[in-house]
Amino acid sequence: MKQFLKYFFASVLGTISGIILLMVLSFFLLMGLVAMVDTDEVVTISPNTILKLELKHELPERSYFNPLGLQDIISSNIGKKIGLNDVIKNIKKAKEDDNIPGIFLDLDDINAGTWSILEPIRNSLLEFKQSGKFIIAHGNSISQKAYYLGSVADSIFLTPTGDMDFKGLYAELTFFKKTLEKLDIEAQVIRVGKFKSAVEPFISEKMSDANRLQTRAFLTSENDYLLKKISEARKINVDKLKKLQDDLLVQSPEDAIKYKLVDNLKYRVDVDEYLKSLTGKNSDEKLKTVSLKKYMKVEGKEKPYTSDRIAVIYAVGEINSSKGDETTIGKENIIKAIRKARNNQHVKAIVMRVNSPGGSALISDIIWNEVELAKKEKPFLVSYSKYAASGGYYISCGADKIIAEPTTLTGSIGVFALIPNTRKFFDNKLGITFDKVMTGKYSDFVSGLRRLTNYEKQVLQKQVNRIYKQFVGNVAAGRNMDYSAVDKIGEGRIWSGLQAKEIGLVDELGGLDKTIEMAADMSDIDNYRVVEYPEIRDPFEMFFETLLDDTSQKIFGTELNSIIEHYSKALNLLKGSKIQARLPFEIDEF
Incomplete structure (x- = not known):
């Protein structure tokens, strides 16, 4: 009888819990529907x-x-x-x-x-x-x-x-070397270039001299620009503004x-x-x-109808091998968007809006190739936002024109491989052991469960060197520069938009609107519509996808969210593609 009652009440409790969960989900869905319906309202003022x-x-x-x-x-x-x-x-x-x-x-x-x-x-x-x-x-x-x-x-x-x-600007980088040591995880790094500091958070406790040099140069360029613009607006001498910052007046x-x-x-x-x-x-x-x-719901002035269009493709987020969505660049979403714009006879020019720290070197190269195909048929311009670094620069280096914001973080032309050795972590921390059977001596190459041999490190180094050489070569061809000149400003070094224009990595300074206007001029059209790609996914699809996501970081405070975000990005880097072209990890600016 005790067992019967135990299972009976467990069943009742489970049923009640299921009904409550269903009611909560229905409530969320109803609120979503209300919010979506409300967007069609027209407002007059x-x-x-x-x-x-x-x-x-x-x-x-x-x-x-x-x-x-x-x-x-x-x-x-x-x-x-x-x-x-x-x-x-x-x-x-x-x-x-x-x-x-x-x-x-x-x-x-x-x-x-x-x-x-x-x-x-x-x-x-x-x-x-x-x-x-x-x-x-x-x-x-x-x-x-x-x-x-x-x-x-x-x-x-x-x-x-x-x-x-x-008070001026400062940047913070987060380092995980001690964390990995406590977890018995070894970060095995293969890289090219003294500035390729994306791996530093896993192998160091502080910035290298080269990383400190590039970060200081970037921040100085950014701060000087901001003070110049404030000076123009407020009619205050730049030197006086700088003194106010430096002396905390x-x-x-x-x-x-x-x-x-x-x-x-x-x-x-x-x-x-x-x-x-x-x-x-x-x-x-x-x-x-x-x-x-x-x-936003107030109607603006209507423009004359035209079938001519300029396509704006939003390439936003890390580059990885997923399909891609509103916050990531995958192996499908941006490639399909470029092809769709290229094959549309009404689209007279393409503008790609890039906001990406990079990621998978392989996917970056595939997208670069799509850009090459598209620009043979119509003008292809690129507008840079917050980031256009490493893979983010790779995918756009072949464009007809590159326009960056003065404070864009760009460059970081470099490649690395990061292979974690998690054997001791599983054994010592979790009590999980592994055994294996192989058909070849190196069948478990880069499995992440053991230390790389010297020979395997040499193999990876050759792969990294080959991809870096290809990266630099593509940049040289796209920017009409000598290979040696690109290599000199490459090696993973970051640049502000202002600096990038001076060294030839970008053509103009400005935003998306300026880029669209330049695209119209190159296409010789005055009247046009702007169409955006990839298409925004159906809200219901996004809604149900979100329900499946881990919501733990959404219910904590802001500071804890920030810590979780850093760890999340660190994990993405550890579990990402074998060879990556991405930004020097994460720079928090204040």
Whole structure:
């Protein structure tokens, strides 16, 4: 009887748990459906409505429907995830909209992404100001990225009890050598070039001299550019700005006023009154604003119909042997997209938007070959975002033109192999042992369960050298440079977009819009539509895929999420393709 009751109650409990789980999943799905249906609503706004620009969430390259997850439900971040493309598109729309007199830029909690994501937004705001409309910015706590974006405003206000960062840039790299030692995992490395530091986190406890040199040079180039642009906007000498950073002189809101970094100290409520005055409203009248998310549903001016198109292919994320999706470059998604654009007679030019730290050398080479085929039939240009490093540079080096943001991290022309020896980890830590039968002496080559022999290391070194030579040769051919010249600036070294232009790795500085305009000029077309590839996947497919994902890191705090993210990327590198062409691991900029 005890056994009967035990299984009976277990069955009842299991049934109840299943019903509850089904109800929860149905609730998530219903909320997703509501969010998706809501996107078709058309919004109209009245005259003198201010566009309120908040950038509190990281911006992907383009908008897509956000799959539901626990974190999304808690934060109400469901439905369409706004991308960089729609931010810029709607700032341009607001410039031509007679109902929008100006933009209010909220500088609190700006988390849009790196400097290379902020740069095209800032440039769009500068173009907006050319219409004679105003931009007003305010923050309670203004970060360096927020200030760089807000420096274009006609007036910048800081809360009287607020704070502001102005201290210069620094970069952090995470190292796992001691972690691997504790786990009894040996990282076996084969590489080319003294700057190919992607493997350093696994074999060192700190940066090598070469890595420190390239990272400092990159940050210096980036910081000098940012100060130059702030100087132009705020009419403050660059040397004075540099001194403010170096001596940490901005210690209070009063210091921000003293050094003319902001225009006045105001609480948000007082800024709202100021905005009312700019739109001709009395103090007792309500200030009319519209959020970016809502303004996206306002119809813009229609353009004349044309069948001519420029294809924009988004190549985003690590390069691996998967199919690929919105956040990864796989063996199918980008290749199919290039072929589709190449074979479409209405597509007159192709622009590939690259935001990738690299990855599989093999997949990189296959995509490079597709670019070569496509550019024989129509102009093929490349626009660089945050990263276009190693494999990210490889896939695009043959393009007709390469345009990078000044702060893009690019180059890293190098190759390496990273083979973990996990035998002791399984034996000593998990108590798992292995035995094997082989038909040949090296049948278990790079199995990851033993140390490589000297001969096997020589074999891998030859493979790495061969792929590096091919990489450099492709760059030399694509950029019309001598092999020795590319080899000299290669060896895995990273460069900023500014530096890359000086040494010939890119042609122009600018964003995606500039690249599209150049593509139109090369195609000799004035009126065209922009079509995006690969097509965004069906929201339902993304939703159910997300339900199967590990949600553990979504329910922890931000700092723990950051640690998990570092470990996740480390594991991806360890389990990735045998030979890789990718960025010097992970550089966190602050």
